[in-house]
Amino acid sequence: MKDFNHSVTHYFKQEAEQSIHYLSIDCVVFGFHEGRIRVLLLRWKGTSEWSLPGGFIRKAESVDAAAVRILRERTGLQQIFLQQFHIFGDAVRYNQEDTWQRIGLPVDLSKWSERTISLGYYALVEYAEVTPRPDLLTDACDWWSLEDLPNLLFDHNRIIAVALENLRRQLPYQPVSHLLPETFTMPELQRLYETILGRPLDARNFYKKVQASGILQRTDERRKGTPYKSPYLYRFDPGVYPEVVREGSLSFP
Amino acid sequence: MKDFNHSVTHYFKQEAEQSIHYLSIDCVVFGFHEGRIRVLLLRWKGTSEWSLPGGFIRKAESVDAAAVRILRERTGLQQIFLQQFHIFGDAVRYNQEDTWQRIGLPVDLSKWSERTISLGYYALVEYAEVTPRPDLLTDACDWWSLEDLPNLLFDHNRIIAVALENLRRQLPYQPVSHLLPETFTMPELQRLYETILGRPLDARNFYKKVQASGILQRTDERRKGTPYKSPYLYRFDPGVYPEVVREGSLSFP
Known part of the structure; x- marks a missing residue:
């Protein structure tokens, strides 16, 4: 001491x-x-x-x-x-x-x-x-x-x-990719947004908006181990995501 | 000197x-x-x-x-x-x-x-x-x-x-009311948003969103002096606008 x-x-x-x-x-x-x-x-x-x-x-x-x-x-x-x-x-x-x-x-x-x-x-x-x-x-x-x-x-x-x-x-301007592993499912991404925002988001609307933004690439792999569903794994598209973050164009008001 | x-x-x-x-x-x-x-x-x-x-x-x-x-x-x-x-x-x-x-x-x-x-x-x-x-x-x-x-x-x-x-x-979280006189027309409010954002906004969509947010009260007065139109004057609703600013719920992404 x-x-x-x-x-x-x-x-x-x-x-x-x-x-x-x-x-x-x-x-x-x-x-x-x-x-x-x-x-x-x-x-x-x-x-x-x-x-x-x-x-x-x-x-x-x-x-x-x-x-x-x-x-x-x-x-x-x-x-x-x-x-x-x-x-x-x-x-x-x-x-x-x-x-x-x-x-x-x-x-x-x-x-x-x-x-x-x-x-x-x-x-x-x-x-x-x-x-x-x-x-x-x-x-x-x-x-x-x-x-x-x-x-x-x-x-x-x-x-x-x-x-x-x-x-x-500032969420639309933050690269949330830093908070996730290389690949992740759509529900995992939604859960991240919900946790930061502190409120639930409508799954269909979330999926539609994220898809429309073009920030994700779907891989051929699926998350194993869930009994009835095996959702696809996604990754951020490095050619699109940084621009969307810079513009702040993906938001869930 | x-x-x-x-x-x-x-x-x-x-x-x-x-x-x-x-x-x-x-x-x-x-x-x-x-x-x-x-x-x-x-x-x-x-x-x-x-x-x-x-x-x-x-x-x-x-x-x-x-x-x-x-x-x-x-x-x-x-x-x-x-x-x-x-x-x-x-x-x-x-x-x-x-x-x-x-x-x-x-x-x-x-x-x-x-x-x-x-x-x-x-x-x-x-x-x-x-x-x-x-x-x-x-x-x-x-x-x-x-x-x-x-x-x-x-x-x-x-x-x-x-x-x-x-x-x-930060625009959704800013009280833009400070930038305007007590009463103003809808095109004047739109022009303010366009000037800050540095890009044009669709007038119909702007009007719809602002109306839906409930931030404005329409007065009975109109802006005089324009030859064909005399648009109504509005003011911010002090019972609604501060809450909308606090939540950042009015945005034009």
């Missing part, structure tokens, strides 16, 4: 020297698994307290590059497309003393960046393809279902709620 | 003391007039150089409140609903020496906040109802059509382009 305190002190001292004060980045990484949206959280070392992966911006680093670096350093995730969604800029975002007590660290360590304005980024990733690993400040990096979130550190419950709201509004 | 230099020096010295370094806010104020989207620009004193109204965040001020204050101080506009839309965070956003030369000020004045990350806000306002006035750094505050924008200071042409792109994407 003494070693841990030493490395944490070193970490924050380094950040205070190299980073822009008053400013931080928090990353909301969404995955989709077994019909549920999940979010990637870190558990602070020696505690049962969870937070989003976050960090600070180097003095001469672009903000978008900082978000990618922070996510990589704190979770091991690489080559993730992160997107800005909101600035959390209230003068008082959370109780600082209380928060640092919960993670068992002296609040002084955070004073160099007292009052942080946080820039929120989110990412959509395929659950099965990423292997998160914790960093020096944390001892676990796990997926949590949105329905079962614990009481997170800082204002991170709010940040996740705002991220989800933005994802819903 | 000596007085001006004195007050500018004082302004930047004060900002350096009171504000968060490395961070600024820029405001894109959209108005709609004669079938065109306009944007509010400031001309820097003694020059022919234009920029967006912008400024800095006080150390203990919420970012949203800072945006409102900055817009008021720099343009005289009050009670404007401003909305975050993007973080401009490239390590080098524009050529600083060149920019300060264009506005005839020593670049040293800006050095306290070298490399500013700008938080972009936009607002929709009714053109006829605002009376912009310049501040101490500027000698004009005027509306410019998007088609005729000059080569702006900083990276403000880009900021306006990104604001417009965000407005288009």
Whole structure:
């Protein structure tokens, strides 16, 4: 634990020297698994307290590059497309003393960046393809279902709620392909849309709209193992899907 | 001019003391007039150089409140609903020496906040109802059509382009009522949507969708002065429109 305190002190001292004060980045990484949206959280070392992966911006680093670096350093995730969604800029975002007590660290360590304005980024990733690993400040990096979130550190419950709201509004412009495996059935795609939007969609209308958009290629394979039906597997058409996302032309209002 | 230099020096010295370094806010104020989207620009004193109204965040001020204050101080506009839309965070956003030369000020004045990350806000306002006035750094505050924008200071042409792109994407969630007078005709409303979206809409389909949404109340008055037609005037239904905006349920994909 003494070693841990030493490395944490070193970490924050380094950040205070190299980073822009008053400013931080928090990353909301969404995955989709077994019909549920999940979010990637870190558990602070020696505690049962969870937070989003976050960090600070180097003095001469672009903000978008900082978000990618922070996510990589704190979770091991690489080559993730992160997107800005909101600035959390209230003068008082959370109780600082209380928060640092919960993670068992002296609040002084955070004073160099007292009052942080946080820039929120989110990412959509395929659950099965990423292997998160914790960093020096944390001892676990796990997926949590949105329905079962614990009481997170800082204002991170709010940040996740705002991220989800933005994802819903921006859904026509989001490449949801990142949330699915290479091939999937039409009901699986519908379930993804329903989960993000938080409401059921009419299956026939969904099928018609998706077909009309041309974003999918049907493969010759079918999903085995269901007793009465074996639905076809589809994949996104790489020649069509990016354009449809750019135009935002597939939506379910 | 000596007085001006004195007050500018004082302004930047004060900002350096009171504000968060490395961070600024820029405001894109959209108005709609004669079938065109306009944007509010400031001309820097003694020059022919234009920029967006912008400024800095006080150390203990919420970012949203800072945006409102900055817009008021720099343009005289009050009670404007401003909305975050993007973080401009490239390590080098524009050529600083060149920019300060264009506005005839020593670049040293800006050095306290070298490399500013700008938080972009936009607002929709009714053109006829605002009376912009310049501040101490500027000698004009005027509306410019998007088609005729000059080569702006900083990276403000880009900021306006990104604001417009965000407005288009977020249109179902934006209260476009702010862009119109109290009453208006259906073709005028259609023209507003077409101008923002940058493409024509089918008049019959537009009318049907708007009617079905229930957002409008028809008044008993008609627009006079057109030789063959005198279309009815409408107003937004305050009991319906806010809900439709909140849900984003009226869209023209």
